[in-house]
Amino acid sequence: MPDHAYPYHATDGRPDRPLAAGLQRAFDRYPAPRPEDNPLFTNFRYTPLEGFDDHNGDGTVSRRDPSKVLYEHGRYYVWYTKRQTATPPVGMGRAREATDTIASADWDLAEVWYATSDDGFRWREQGPAFRRPDRPAVGWRSNCTPDVLKWRGRFYLYYQAFVEPSGLRGDHCPVAVAHADSPDGPWTRSDRDVLPNGPAGSWDQFAIHDPHPLVHDGKVYCYYKSAYDRPDRLTLGLGLAIADDPLGPFEKHSLNPLINSGHETALFPFERGVAALMIRDGNEHYTVQYAPDWVNFEIASIVEFPPTAAGLFVPDAFDDSGEGQGVTWGLCHFVNAGTPTTQHSILARVDCELTREPHDPAMKSTHRLHKPEFYFDQGLSPEQRARAERNARAFQPADAGVLA
């Protein structure tokens, strides 16, 4: 073989020769040169849950935003947003029509409920973890998007605490917390903003969404989402707030926001660092990212169909072991169940293989075919189709280049 030709068998490491930028990245940028060998690459597989009554999908019951899944007392626990209203929400754009019984958004007039399971597929809804406080306490309007922390034998639920219908000015809220000695309660609400909005003019001035507590370095690491540069150029950021105690005070990291993409990002300890599952929004949507220092994230893989608003089963979420093992399943939500007039959210199960010791090659395929009908379902609008035909018929070749 000539010295200059790239070898046929060469993927164990970087060959000792000049490389084009694209091949250099295969060896520099990812945990392994091939996704099949990359512990942070996975396929996702979805399963409907059993055990949740949604009123035959009439839009009056909605469940969404599952917390991390916790294993306690020999069973699995999950907390989530539940809205149960006589009529479907009027929509964020008609928030002024919201009343004490008519919701604006799907997550308006909601409360934090919980369910338990023996196998992660069949669930039993147990009821509300706690009720909303009376007006005007923080969270009187809606409590939603909970996540759970276990710390020194006690349990903490962080959740978005609204004092107005979503849509009036945006989706403005801080985060509040409740605590209990058992995952079955009783829960004590703090009725205050434990994770407050940022100062006026700062990126997280209006909203602290999707609190996501983990334990690292002997402290509570609570990641969260905020949306900034609204309304013209909606941008999603991931923030980090750190506290010595679950009830605060939390100090926000000086480098916030930490990531340029994502929406309802799910995180889990991995090796010595933390991994993040980025779904929609931003140039780095559909990626799994990894931060060895829990702050500076790099892209570890690009994935298809990541779960929306995943609440993963993270057995070592609070172990602070420095040896994060990864995740294989969790819950997620779909916000578009039902028809346009009965639209509501449902919880679902997602399986994956984001572990240090993967064992199922069927979860690492880079060649999953979807049927043509799925693609055709995503067709042009009638206006786009008409324009495309018009443009095709009107096409005029430009002046030919010198060689054409």
Added chain:
Amino acid sequence: MPDHAYPYHATDGRPDRPLAAGLQRAFDRYPAPRPEDNPLFTNFRYTPLEGFDDHNGDGTVSRRDPSKVLYEHGRYYVWYTKRQTATPPVGMGRAREATDTIASADWDLAEVWYATSDDGFRWREQGPAFRRPDRPAVGWRSNCTPDVLKWRGRFYLYYQAFVEPSGLRGDHCPVAVAHADSPDGPWTRSDRDVLPNGPAGSWDQFAIHDPHPLVHDGKVYCYYKSAYDRPDRLTLGLGLAIADDPLGPFEKHSLNPLINSGHETALFPFERGVAALMIRDGNEHYTVQYAPDWVNFEIASIVEFPPTAAGLFVPDAFDDSGEGQGVTWGLCHFVNAGTPTTQHSILARVDCELTREPHDPAMKSTHRLHKPEFYFDQGLSPEQRARAERNARAFQPADAGVLA
């Protein structure tokens, strides 16, 4: 606002402050901080084609691997692989059962056909561009995966030229070329390997696939795919071969392979460089990449549902203008039409917006919802489901960390 807080309105450029790695990338790595403003980010929309007879989808007719779409004589032209056999292929794994009339792979015993259209949606199949040569000439067994070049008023079709059924030893072939003075022919085959396999032991020793000619710097730039490190660690690479004349000789670039990912990669001139649409395989699947120097590619965006084996309408593919305008539509294929016993490939139309002057925000959405049923269709296998339930029930919490 405190000096240290990141501002609410700040996406026009990189703020003058320390940034976390993830936010630094928003300003450094992509054509724009947000995909909505990124000319190389797009949604894809798919439309069935009219005018192709596929024998009611019985598997005996297959069309795939469309060339770039060419506009000549006031209409659009496309060339493609067509297989028409009395029975469906037996499959690569049973290639020893292939005969002169029984195909192994879907692209075995195929020829290059062409069709024309006025609008890109309705096509008229015109017949074969040329027939296969007699044995033992290069290409006697199958001609497939054509792409077209226009050079100094003459037309060239590059195509995979097989001398054995695919599957016997792999998918081994070189690339041959035919030329004509009109896109309607007649075509003159060269019956030789104009783009030959690499020397023994080199990455492209067995196969030169998916030839993709463009014009740059006064020369023919023909990109191609090869698969190496088989059979254990199949890896796809993109090569580049350059010639002063379309009939060769071609010189392969010393930095080949140029990209670590992709399969049936589609390319088009963009600004002064070249853009590439990466589909499946490799850590950088589902990306659009850009090489200002036509050699060193960087990720420009991450996309959902990119078209398989796209043949784009690239009006300035051969203009060598240094001002590539981009693409808005093309053809692609699906290899899984029909049922398992009548599986065959079909051509389809894909629309996108990868242009320097995008004008349809509906093609730049980062929030496209798919129905829950689509996700549930991608469920666990029965074995995976049983294992997941078993693991869930058998779960034993590890020794609690110091803080749990």
